[in-house]
Amino acid sequence: MPAEARALxxxxxxxxxxxxRPVRVVARGLGVRHATRRVAALAAVDLVVxxxxxxxxxxxxxxxxxxxxxxVGGLLDPEGAEVSGELTVDGAPxxxxxxxxxxxxxxPDSQLVMARAGDDVAFGLENAGLPPDxxxxxxxxxxxxxxxxxxxxxxxxxxxxxxxxxxxLAGVLARRPxxxxxxxxxxxxxxxxxxxxxxxxxxxxxxxxxxxLVVDHDAGPWLPLVDRVVExxxxxxxxxxxxxxxxxxxxxxxxxxxxxxxxxxGAERAGFTHRGAAAASLRPTDAALTSGxxxxxxxxxxxxxxxxxxxxxxxxxxxxxxxxxxxxxxxxVGRGGRDPYRWRAADLVSRIGTVFQQPEQQFLTGHVRxxxxxGPLRAGAGTGTAHAAAAAxxxxxxxxxxxxxxxxxxxxxxQRRLSVATALATAPRVLVLDEPTFGQDAATWRALVALxxxxxxxxxxxxxxxxxxxxxxxxxxxxxxx
Amino acid sequence: xxxxxxxxxxxxxxxxxNPVAQLIAIGVVTVVLLAAVDPVTPAVVVAAELCLLxxxxxxxxxxxxxxxxxxLTAAASVGLVNVALSGTTTPMAxxxxxxxxxxxxxxxxxxxxxxxxxxxxDALTLHWRVPTRFAYGALAALRLAPLLAAxxxxxxxxxxxxxxxxxxxxxxxxxxxxxxxxxxxxxxVRRGSRLATAMDARGFDSGIARxxxxxxxxxxxxxxxxxxxxxxxxxxxxxxxxxxxWAPVFAGG
Numbered sequence: 001m002p003a004e005a006r007a008l009x010x011x012x013x014x015x016x017x018x019x020x021r022p023v024r025v026v027a028r029g030l031g032v033r034h035a036t037r038r039v040a041a042l043a044a045v046d047l048v049v050x051x052x053x054x055x056x057x058x059x060x061x062x063x064x065x066x067x068x069x070x071x072v073g074g075l076l077d078p079e080g081a082e083v084s085g086e087l088t089v090d091g092a093p094x095x096x097x098x099x100x101x102x103x104x105x106x107x108p109d110s111q112l113v114m115a116r117a118g119d120d121v122a123f124g125l126e127n128a129g130l131p132p133d134x135x136x137x138x139x140x141x142x143x144x145x146x147x148x149x150x151x152x153x154x155x156x157x158x159x160x161x162x163x164x165x166x167x168x169l170a171g172v173l174a175r176r177p178x179x180x181x182x183x184x185x186x187x188x189x190x191x192x193x194x195x196x197x198x199x200x201x202x203x204x205x206x207x208x209x210x211x212x213l214v215v216d217h218d219a220g221p222w223l224p225l226v227d228r229v230v231e232x233x234x235x236x237x238x239x240x241x242x243x244x245x246x247x248x249x250x251x252x253x254x255x256x257x258x259x260x261x262x263x264x265x266g267a268e269r270a271g272f273t274h275r276g277a278a279a280a281s282l283r284p285t286d287a288a289l290t291s292g293x294x295x296x297x298x299x300x301x302x303x304x305x306x307x308x309x310x311x312x313x314x315x316x317x318x319x320x321x322x323x324x325x326x327x328x329x330x331x332x333v334g335r336g337g338r339d340p341y342r343w344r345a346a347d348l349v350s351r352i353g354t355v356f357q358q359p360e361q362q363f364l365t366g367h368v369r370x371x372x373x374x375g376p377l378r379a380g381a382g383t384g385t386a387h388a389a390a391a392a393x394x395x396x397x398x399x400x401x402x403x404x405x406x407x408x409x410x411x412x413x414x415q416r417r418l419s420v421a422t423a424l425a426t427a428p429r430v431l432v433l434d435e436p437t438f439g440q441d442a443a444t445w446r447a448l449v450a451l452x453x454x455x456x457x458x459x460x461x462x463x464x465x466x467x468x469x470x471x472x473x474x475x476x477x478x479x480x481x482x
Numbered sequence: 483x484x485x486x487x488x489x490x491x492x493x494x495x496x497x498x499x500n501p502v503a504q505l506i507a508i509g510v511v512t513v514v515l516l517a518a519v520d521p522v523t524p525a526v527v528v529a530a531e532l533c534l535l536x537x538x539x540x541x542x543x544x545x546x547x548x549x550x551x552x553x554l555t556a557a558a559s560v561g562l563v564n565v566a567l568s569g570t571t572t573p574m575a576x577x578x579x580x581x582x583x584x585x586x587x588x589x590x591x592x593x594x595x596x597x598x599x600x601x602x603x604d605a606l607t608l609h610w611r612v613p614t615r616f617a618y619g620a621l622a623a624l625r626l627a628p629l630l631a632a633x634x635x636x637x638x639x640x641x642x643x644x645x646x647x648x649x650x651x652x653x654x655x656x657x658x659x660x661x662x663x664x665x666x667x668x669x670x671v672r673r674g675s676r677l678a679t680a681m682d683a684r685g686f687d688s689g690i691a692r693x694x695x696x697x698x699x700x701x702x703x704x705x706x707x708x709x710x711x712x713x714x715x716x717x718x719x720x721x722x723x724x725x726x727x728w729a730p731v732f733a734g735g
Contacts, residue, residue, distance in 0.1 A: 073683070075679060075682075075683070098682075098683075098685075098688070099685060099688065101683070102683065102684075103679075103680070103683035105676065105679070105680060107676065109626075109629055109673075110673050110676035110677045110680060111676075111677065111680035112625065113618070113621070113622045113625070113677075113680075113681060113684075113686075114600060114621070114625075115598075115599070115600060115625065116600065119600055119695070119696070122695040122696075123618075123681075123684060123686075124684035124685055124686075125693075125695065126692050126693050126694060126695055127684060127685035127686050127687075127688060127690065127692055128685050128690060128693075129690045129691050129692060129693050130693055131693060132693060132694065132695050132696075132697060135693070135695040136695065139695075157628075168680075171684060172683075172684065175684065175685065310639065313643065314642075315639045315642060315643065316639075344647070344649070345641075345642045345644075345645045345646055345647035346645050348642065348643070348645070349643065349644065349645030350645075353643075354643040356636065356640055356643070358636070360668075360669070361633075361636050361637050361640040361665070361669075362640040362643060362644060363665075364641070364644055364646065364661070374644060374645070375644060375645055378644065378645030378646060379645060408668070422644070423643075426645075
């Protein structure tokens with residue numbers, strides 16, 4: 001017995017202290033209203049999450065999922081948000097329990113702090129003031145728990161998105177949080193990376209030492225991992241029973257088709273290497289964009305899919321091979337002949353519409369209405385025509401109520417619809433879209449797919465860079481795998 | 483370039499010297515060279531600095547040229563402009579001025595090439611009690627720099643997709659650049675606030691005294707580095723005085 005007693009302090013370091021046990025979250029009649037908005041972001045939410053339980057909160061884009069997570073995490077700005085009702089983490093207000101709450105957000109690049117993997121995991125432990133000799137064993141333990149395959153000295157910049165996100169998770173778990181909050185942690189990752197992260201969450205929380213709250217509009221992949229699912233709806237929270245499955249987003253879509261037409265744009269052995277880079281971003285590739293057809297460009301991260309999109313869109317000059325427009329497309333351009341890269345922007349915008357992965361990068365004005373009228377104006381349309389086109393598109397895409405809103409303040413789904421609409425506003429005959437369905441909820445997904453099918457039926461040639469297998473299944477007529 | 487700034491520790495021999503010792507050495511060299519306007523003092527100091535280039539991994543002429551060309555251009559132009567525009571500056575004095583610029587700048591080159599930013603933050607907070615909030619906050623911000631460079635390129639291309647480009651009009655080009663810079667600023671603020679939330683959530687700057695997992699040790703070789711710097715600068719001044727060239731900047735000359 002005495003020997004055991006003496007061994008105890010040493011053992012305690014590795015063991016879980018009583019304060020580390022999982023927490024219980026209680027919300028009763030919880031409501032949140034952001035100071036700048038008239039409508040409440042969250043209303044009448046009742047939710048109890050027991051110790052060690054894993055709960056998924058799902059719901060459409062803009063339903064208040066992220067607001068709920070921020071409230072539970074004590075991350076709401078007290079001046080920017082008005083909170084009503086009751087919300088406690090182990091009986092205390094979330095803000096005072098901050099040290100026991102771990103958060104994994106969407107974008108790994110905005111969460112990594114250090115240049116070396118081990119240092120990054122140690123960061124949160126240093127902040128807790130742990131002595132150095134207690135830090136490294138816990139770092140190794142956390143890295144093993146998430147299945148991180150590299151050593152402590154691995155450069156974080158050399159990791160893929162999924163591996164980075166795993167590392168961020170290790171850094172969160174190293175602090176042994178009583179509550180782990182996951183805010184759409186796979187939304188910025190490809191399918192392989194998303195699977196890596198879910199696998200890491202499952203492994204690392206298998207001991208039920210943390211209560212887990214996941215927020216994701218894409219419920220399906222989390223179902224094997226969680227104990228129950230609740231859905232945020234405008235009226236409040238709905239509890240789904242065991243065996244619940246999310247509705248198939250691709251079900252019942254009657255998409256118009258069209259006869260194929262002539263080729264409008266082609267890549268001929270087109271490749272691209274950044275100046276000074278050792279390896280090519282895109283190896284010589286052939287692709288043809290055909291009127292009335294959708295071409296899906298697929299392949300793993302880093303294969304050059306987005307680079308091919310930039311070449312086809314006339315935004316980069318191929319360093320080998322060429323991109324050539326058909327005469328039908330290049331007819332009437334002021335400069336550059338059949339080479340889209342040399343066209344004036346005003347000629348380009350009415351011929352090739354491009355949608356980037358990040359909608360915000362393409363917004364230029366302060367109002368949704370002006371954003372939609374901009375393209376036609378630049379292409380030489382009159383003010384009246386441009387605004388009529390903008391009004392028609394807003395009506396068509398359910399953005400009419402937001403005509404005066406600032407594009408930056410829209411939800412993710414609304415921004416995505418707006419960015420596609422801006423590309424359509426000039427009625428280009430070629431559309432190039434980079435991951436248009438990334439992180440979109442089912443409703444936005446269906447709206448986008450219908451919109452693209454409509455463009456195809458109207459004779460548009462569409463190229464889509466995507467990881468989304470559902471999108472490829474329902475829409476692609478041709479495929480290029482890099 | 484950015485990758486070299488933010489990547490993990492360079493494995494060059496000079497990386498073994500504590501960053502704080504390197505900063506002290508830079509301080510000594512700076513004070514001595516700012517005080518001396520003769521050609522001999524900077525010549526001795528520059529000669530010693532050049533001997534250290536291999537220790538910072540800058541022995542290959544190509545690697546050196548890539549990092550040092552702006553510096554060499556600046557040093558040469560300072561010398562030439564002084565000789566050309568001032569009637570009283572002799573070519574020898576011009577050479578002295580050029581060497582002085584070089585002697586002041588090469589230590590910075592050595593420091594950047596051999597110092598891991600994380601070790602620097604560790605050393606600054608542990609030896610000089612620089613607030614951790616500042617040191618590690620700056621470190622995290624540094625990591626975002628290459629991401630912002632990529633973001634700026636995307637914003638620039640995105641403008642063309644909306645039908646906007648400057649063409650040959652310099653006024654339009656300036657306006658376009660200002661717009662893109664603003665968009666970049668918005669992106670940077672958003673990314674920065676997300677990073678701040680993530681750091682907050684991991685207990686950064688929460689009022690608890692921060693520990694340091696790596697530590698930062700002051701070795702005998704660090705003392706030796708500072709001593710050697712003092713010795714080189716001392717002998718440079720002595721040589722300068724002995725050869726009758728010594729001309730301190732505050733001597734009314």
